[in-house]
Amino acid sequence: MLNKTMLLISGLLCIAGCVHSAPSRAPLQQLADNLGVKYQVIDTVSQSACREAGIDSDCFSAAVTLTLPATLPDSDWEIRFSHVAPVEAVTSDDFTVTHINGDLHALTPVRTLSPGETLEGTLHALFWHVSRSDAIPNWYLVAPGAEPVIIEATRSTVDPVRKINTPVHAGEWATRNQTRRSAADTMPLADAGWLFEHYSNWTEYHPDSAPRVIPDVTRLDVTGNAVPAKALAITLAAEHPARSVFRNAGIQLQANGFPVRFEETQDLTGAAYQMSIDNEGVKISAANASARDYALLTLAQLYQPEQQAFPSVRLADEPAYRYRGMHVDIARNFPGKAVLFELVEQMYRVKLNKLHLHLADDEGWRLEIEEYPELTDIGSRRCESENESACLMPQLGSGPDANSSVNGYLTAADYKALVQYAAERHIEIIPSVDMPGHARAAIKSMQARQQTHPQSPDLVEEADTTVYRSIQFYNDNTLNPCIADTYTFVDTVISRIQQLHDDAGVPLKVFHMGADETGGAWVNSPACEAMLGEPLTKETAHQLLGHFVEKVQQLTKDKGLILGGWSDGMSMLPAQKRTEDTLVTVWTTLPAGGAGTVAEWQQSQAQAVLAFPDVLYFDFPYQNHPEEPGYYWGSKNTDLFKVFQFTPEVLPVHQYLWTDRMGKPFSQNPEYTDAAQDIAGIQGQVWTEVIRSADTLEYMVYPRLFALAERAWNPAPWTKAAIDTVAGKADAVNALHEQQYAAYSAFAGQLVSYQLKQLVDRQVNFRLPPPGVKVVDGRVKVNAAYPGLGIAWSEDKTHWQPVTKELTLMPEYYFRTFLPGTDRVSASVQPAKAAATQQ
Secondary structure (H helix, E strand, O other): OOOOOOOOOOOHHHHHHOOOOOOOHHHHHHHHHHOEEEEEEEEOOOOHHHHHOOOOOOEEEEEEEEEOOOOOOOOOOEEEEEOOOOEEEEEOOOEEEEEEEOOEEEEEEOOOOOOOOEEEEEEEEEOOOOOHHHOOOOOEEEOOOOOOEEOHHHOEEEOOOOOOEEEOOEOOOOOHHHHOOOOOOOOOOOOHHHHHHHHHHHHOOOOOOOOOOOOOOOEEEEEEEEEEOOEEEOOOOOOOOHHHHHHHOOOEEOOOOEEEEEEEOOOOOOOOEEEEEEOOEEEEEEOOHHHHHHHHHHHHHHOEOOOOEEEEEEEEEOOOOOEEEEEEEOOOOOOOOHHHHHHHHHHHHOOOOEEEEEEEEOOEEOEOOOOOOHHHHOOOOEOOOHHHOOOEOOOOOOOOOOOOOOOOOEOHHHHHHHHHHHHHOOOEEEEEEEEOOOOHHHHHHHHHHHHHOOOOOOOOOOOOOOOOOOOOOOOOOOOOOOOHHHHHHHHHHHHHHHHHHHHHOOOOOEEEEEOOOOOOOOOOOHHHHHHHOOOOOHHHHHOHHHHHHHHHHHHHHHOOOEEEEEHHHHOOOOHHHOOOOEEEEEOOOOOOOHHHHHHHHHOOOOEEEEOOHHHHEOOOOOOOOOOOOOOOOOOOOOOHHHHHHOOOOOHHHHHHOOOOOOOOOOOOOHHHHHOOOOOOEEEEEEOOOOOOOHHHHHHHHOOHHHHHHHHHHOOOOOHHHHHHHHOOOOOHHHHHHHHHHHHHHHHHHHHHHHHHHHHHHOOOOOOOOOOEEEEEOOEEEEEOOOOOOEEEEEOOOOOOEEOOOOOOOOOOOEEEEEOOOOOOEOOOEOHHHHHHHOO
16 A cells, blocks of 8 residues: 555546545645746756666656645645656656656656655656747646646746746756757857847848838839828728728828729739829729728828828739738637737738638637537536546646636637628638547547437547557547548538538638648558458558548538648648649648648649748747747747748748758759749748747737738749859859848838837737847947837846947846837847856
């Protein structure tokens, strides 16, 4: 019999079925309130401790220290915690750690415990943790008969400057061996000195006086002096979305204002428009409502509020791509609906037109489906529940409480309102339900439904004994493509979503099925063996993904829909099925052959959308620094400039602009120079595994959304220089860089003077980049990432003063940028501390 301060049997089964003396909530709460928890990454480079623990893969070691309070519960307890890198071994005399499912682990004491003592151990886990956001919050205590309780020391706090969630139990990343993923990682740390050199590339360039909007227009000619205009005379419906745009720009609408005339013309098509501004007023020529609205959005940005005037210009404008998209994952962590409506508003203002809404994944189902209410009753919540009968198990730091802010879903009414709101802004909602992998929320929800509605689709083949582990480390997250109930379920879900669109008066056009990462399922499925007529191997089982995609393709085709999916799953389609009613989202990184993947799809009739993780995943960090949040498996330095310099027209040029994720050069076949011709467009992505609030989501999206819009609307103005660079022409790389730096300086200047200030007006969170700081002979030089940002200094991080040329700045000072006229500031940097981190 184990000591009463130990957990008798670890795991979910014990909590559900073992008999113990039940403690009251108070002692467990007291332990949760006073238990000290510290998580400290030790080293990600040497990996010697991992090797001693028997792990041969890339691995890191992290110390866990638990300080017990003066009083312990008179019962057994264990700690449950999320650790996105699976713990493979533990070195400790005090506790063990076992993997439950997904990222959920259990830490169990293995000896008699005394009040006030310290428990220590080292976790050895796959991959790496080189960012503070890797340390997932909300560790919690479980005990037989008691409600689980979050350990106070592991709750996240909100950074008061950046407004992002920050785990407080994580330690420091103070040495280079803690910030490098492995010995192969040569990516420079983006400290204050690195930032100074990085910003210096374009701070030498100053925006010219030509009017600039975001996204830039195709052609603009200045035709005279500025025209005074205190107000616009324009007839707009009371609910027209351009009204709020004009209001944020400081433009009044009055009947006796500067006249705006519309001319409908058949000489223009699609979203193309022409506009002239002169002493007679504004004339807009367009063929449809979306083009007229895009002209009004340009007009708002051209306004000069200080002068109360418009420039005299003649311009013509049209988009480079018909698909200009943004993807947002609301399945992993639900950010609430308000942030989605604001995202649609911001997309509209920069002429993006597709919102790819990721509604379901392993960790959550976020859309009400009338036929299967359990999908949201259970699948939208994560908590501690016997056999997951009331909710999904905790993941991604959700904690054990079903009322956690990361839980939730869109009701049918919410979704219809969002669809209508988007349509009014010429934005199409593309619903996405990931399948057959990434389907755990659906599977568990439907298993619960089976208890009360046995005639409902059964998504589990009980006789399937396949043991697998998905890429997110689940062993039960994949639909079976060989049973009829799977397709009954899929058909019902798609039909209901289509009906929601019809009810909203906005017909559904595209359904996105994901179709990626099936993780070795189905090998021992009797149904699949019977369907194929032979035993399966891991390789032949994977081929069943193609069967599944084809079946869903037929379902959507019968409904008059286009089927979308990620490129790895859609590649299972045979050539004759890659038709114009197929949309493929290409997410191979460029160093891993992304241009070749695009070229492959270019040979078909399918619509290809570029979604390269190394530049278009906005859940990745802005820069390589442990305090910048985000996943980083594809890139650890996706800042605004990198998104801006993306050149979709000449994919091989990026080998001259970027490195791979480890900071090493990579090569691309120059034959892929034309790979992106005739693509549908490009799409930014934000996944939410480590995003647990609306403010954090906005921090990751803005201002990168504006650079995405620039590239989706405009061909890169340096395209010829990019082609010359790939062709090896002399001095082409220098010309390419100069053109990018000059264009970026103008773009960033407009960002500061217009976009960021309207984000402030609308109370949207966004990231301001910290300043660059260079130490020369013990003195300091500073610069900012964008023209027009201010820089301030402080000795104590409390009292701040603007930097002026007359000041003598010291390395011990703190520095930050600020947006003039607002309260928005960046994180602060300290050159003296940055120098120590490089050691």
